[in-house]
Amino acid sequence: MTSSSGGWWATRRNRQLALVVCFLLPSLVIFFLYRLLPLGWNVILSFQAWSPLKPAVWIGLENYREMWVYDDVFWVALKNTLIFIAASPLAIAAALGVALLVNSDLKGATVYRTIVFLSYPLMAVAVGIIWRWMYDERGGIINYALRASGLTTRPIGFLQDFDWALPSVIFAEVWQIIGFYMIILLTGLQSIPQNLYEAARIDGAPAWARFLRITVPMLRPSLFLCVVVGILNSFSSFDLVYIMTNGGPGHATELLITHIYKAAFVQSKFDYAAALTVVQFGLLMILTVAANRAAGGNAGAVERD
Amino acid sequence: MITRRTLLKTAAAAAATAVIPAPVIGQSSKKITFLTWNIIDQKELIEGWIKRFQSTRPGVEVEWLDKKGPDFGPFYQTQLTAGTPPDVINTQGALGLEYAAQGALLDLTPLFAKEAAVKNRYDANYLGNWVYEGKNYMVPFYITKTLLFYNKPMFAKADLAGPPKNFDEILAFAQKMTSGEASSGFITLNFDWLYWPLFAMNGVELVTPDLKKTAFNTPKAAEVLDKLAKATQSNAINKISWTGRWVEPNGAFGAGNIGMLHAHSPAYFFFKGQGSWVTPDTLGVAHMPGNYATPNSHGLGISKGSKNPELAWEFLKFITDNGQAGELAERRKLVTGNVAVDQASLAKLAKDDPTVYQVLKTQLEHTDKMTGNWRFGNDSRIKEAFWPEVQSALLGRKDAKSALADADRRMARELTRA
Numbered sequence: 273m274t275s276s277s278g279g280w281w282a283t284r285r286n287r288q289l290a291l292v293v294c295f296l297l298p299s300l301v302i303f304f305l306y307r308l309l310p311l312g313w314n315v316i317l318s319f320q321a322w323s324p325l326k327p328a329v330w331i332g333l334e335n336y337r338e339m340w341v342y343d344d345v346f347w348v349a350l351k352n353t354l355i356f357i358a359a360s361p362l363a364i365a366a367a368l369g370v371a372l373l374v375n376s377d378l379k380g381a382t383v384y385r386t387i388v389f390l391s392y393p394l395m396a397v398a399v400g401i402i403w404r405w406m407y408d409e410r411g412g413i414i415n416y417a418l419r420a421s422g423l424t425t426r427p428i429g430f431l432q433d434f435d436w437a438l439p440s441v442i443f444a445e446v447w448q449i450i451g452f453y454m455i456i457l458l459t460g461l462q463s464i465p466q467n468l469y470e471a472a473r474i475d476g477a478p479a480w481a482r483f484l485r486i487t488v489p490m491l492r493p494s495l496f497l498c499v500v501v502g503i504l505n506s507f508s509s510f511d512l513v514y515i516m517t518n519g520g521p522g523h524a525t526e527l528l529i530t531h532i533y534k535a536a537f538v539q540s541k542f543d544y545a546a547a548l549t550v551v552q553f554g555l556l557m558i559l560t561v562a563a564n565r566a567a568g569g570n571a572g573a574v575e576r577d
Numbered sequence: 578m579i580t581r582r583t584l585l586k587t588a589a590a591a592a593a594t595a596v597i598p599a600p601v602i603g604q605s606s607k608k609i610t611f612l613t614w615n616i617i618d619q620k621e622l623i624e625g626w627i628k629r630f631q632s633t634r635p636g637v638e639v640e641w642l643d644k645k646g647p648d649f650g651p652f653y654q655t656q657l658t659a660g661t662p663p664d665v666i667n668t669q670g671a672l673g674l675e676y677a678a679q680g681a682l683l684d685l686t687p688l689f690a691k692e693a694a695v696k697n698r699y700d701a702n703y704l705g706n707w708v709y710e711g712k713n714y715m716v717p718f719y720i721t722k723t724l725l726f727y728n729k730p731m732f733a734k735a736d737l738a739g740p741p742k743n744f745d746e747i748l749a750f751a752q753k754m755t756s757g758e759a760s761s762g763f764i765t766l767n768f769d770w771l772y773w774p775l776f777a778m779n780g781v782e783l784v785t786p787d788l789k790k791t792a793f794n795t796p797k798a799a800e801v802l803d804k805l806a807k808a809t810q811s812n813a814i815n816k817i818s819w820t821g822r823w824v825e826p827n828g829a830f831g832a833g834n835i836g837m838l839h840a841h842s843p844a845y846f847f848f849k850g851q852g853s854w855v856t857p858d859t860l861g862v863a864h865m866p867g868n869y870a871t872p873n874s875h876g877l878g879i880s881k882g883s884k885n886p887e888l889a890w891e892f893l894k895f896i897t898d899n900g901q902a903g904e905l906a907e908r909r910k911l912v913t914g915n916v917a918v919d920q921a922s923l924a925k926l927a928k929d930d931p932t933v934y935q936v937l938k939t940q941l942e943h944t945d946k947m948t949g950n951w952r953f954g955n956d957s958r959i960k961e962a963f964w965p966e967v968q969s970a971l972l973g974r975k976d977a978k979s980a981l982a983d984a985d986r987r988m989a990r991e992l993t994r995a
Contacts, residue, residue: 324654324681325680326680342990344983344987345965410829410832426758427758432817432820434974520965520968521819521820522965523965536654537650537651538650538957539955539957539958539961540654540675540679540957541958542654
């Protein structure tokens with residue numbers, strides 16, 4: 273049958289295209305309904321004054337002006353979110369160290385790998401509760417250990433102190449995610465061809481040079497994935513902060529995501545929360561694009577044979 | 578193929594449906610939803626109420642939903658947005674007023690006008706907590722306000738005879754009972770303005786009587802805040818007062834090394850369960866100086882979007898009448914705001930459980946001195962503007978004057994926006 277007699281369906285390429293579309297359609301429909309549509313509505317809402325029982329009124333940039341000029345908490349939350357993000361590289365570096373260790377000939381490496389990974393599948397709520405008790409000023413094991421070892425004489429209110437609260441929450445966050453980073457990096461390490469190392473050794477390259485010239489460049493896609501996950505995680509660390517400190521003391525651990533939640537569901541400012549969400553989304557996009565650029569610009573792309 | 582007989586039968590059935598009295602049809606499909614705030618432990622009681630209510634109203638169905646405190650607001654807000662709000666709702670603190678201000682709740686004032694006996698069943702001062710712009714939106718379900726619990730052995734050890742009579746005595750007594758890190762003198766709950774009696778007893782007003790302007794940024798307020806911050810720094814006031822919510826302060830008092838706890842009545846059952854030292858001989862119960870107390874009651878209201886408001890009103894009256902309210906009071910050892918029920922319940926408790934009697938008695942006394950119960954339509958925003966700044970001062974992060982100035986600026990903004 274020729275293309276002229278069979279029409280559009282006659283060519284093999286078009287039939288393949290139709291098949292691809294059929295496979296993609298369910299996902300695309302879900303993506304449209306649950307991602308793009310709410311996002312679009314959220315953007316519109318950010319320019320309106322609206323509450324569940326009152327009709328929306330167009331107010332232009334008023335919500336953004338409120339955020340920029342009057343909302344001190346927004347700036348605190350933004351700063352804390354950026355600090356949270358900045359902590360990701362430290363977690364990734366630590367995970368890389370662990371991954372290198374368990375990838376070596378270390379005895380019992382499999383056991384260590386399992387132990388490090390164990391924290392990741394735990395629910396964030398459970399992690400929050402566990403760490404809250406560990407940090408507890410009166411009966412927490414950390415304060416007990418610090419006092420027993422003579423490092424401090426007075427208990428530290430890790431989650432009650434303005435200076436300690438954010439680092440303490442970040443530490444718990446790192447503890448949970450490090451296992452995930454380690455597995456990603458370990459997979460990357462194991463996919464590096466060993467002949468590259470052998471050639472480097474023959475050429476007399478020292479260990480640090482092999483690490484910097486072979487391991488790090490070859491790990492770039494894995495590192496990019498970790499960075500993106502780290503950024504996403506920093507933006508969505510709602511559960512942990514909510515359980516451990518609820519943004520306090522004051523707003524010392526307030527993140528954009530907790531600020532958005534409180535604006536919408538505690539203070540019923542859905543319109544303002546929408547504007548905050550738009551800003552958070554914009555920031556997330558910028559950081560993700562920057563991370564992609566840093567990873568060579570084609571991270572995540574599928575290479576064709 | 579449709580025969581003539583089938584056609585006639587169908588027409589007859591349609592005609593019969595049309596002439597069936599409307600109430601019969603309505604009754605067969607009437608359903609209301611009852612949303613409560615974290616009382617899943619009373620499943621048996623509430624299901625019993627629903628069964629009794631349904632048994633006298635054939636065709637009526639009541640669905641019960643219970644949400645924990647943090648989940649309640651998001652759930653109700655989403656249901657409002659969807660246009661399917663639960664018919665009867667039970668909220669805590671000032672949340673009911675916020676919903677009323679948003680237009681989510683039915684004004685009960687006309688219903689009270691028709692049925693004065695129902696209105697008269699409730700304690701007037703507690704009922705007044707849910708009046709917004711002259712209209713009553715909720716009725717009491719179970720009521721609480723703050724009081725002072727004190728550890729008698731610690732008082733005796735510090736050579737203190739009885740509860741403090743003014744603010745300075747609270748601090749002085751607290752200081753006397755403080756011993757380094759081992760013990761502190763005073764602790765308070767802080768959520769929902771529960772700490773406000775400490776300011777009220779010093780004559781500090783949060784807002785002007787018309788609720789339009791801030792009134793707290795005064796030298797006296799700065800002095801009070803400064804004293805509280807210094808007492809916190811010296812551990813006379815336990816720091817958990819300003820960082821914990823419910824479990825932590827009550828648990829700390831239950832541990833037996835804090836002299837006084839300022840909390841509302843349900844705290845008693847919590848710390849009693851934690852502290853073996855709590856007996857009728859060792860626990861003192863008193864009003865705060867000046868008899869000031871902040872209410873944190875649970876109210877019942879009807880969603881304006883209810884499809885069956887008459888039935889919802891029937892249900893609301895049913896669960897707060899003497900029978901059901903009496904059951905609730907007896908089972909949970911609380912006061913309901915139903916005057917007759919509470920009187921009977923307290924008379925019984927005076928014989929059966931003197932300590933609970935002492936605790937609950939305070940809830941019905943000096944109800945004219947309730948404070949921290951401003952009728953704001955945006956209470957959560959006002960709190961969010963005020964509390965973090967004051968908390969910063971209490972924990973030594975800011976000086977009192979700067980904290981009050983910052984709180985003033987932020988709160989004035991919210992009052993203007995309201």
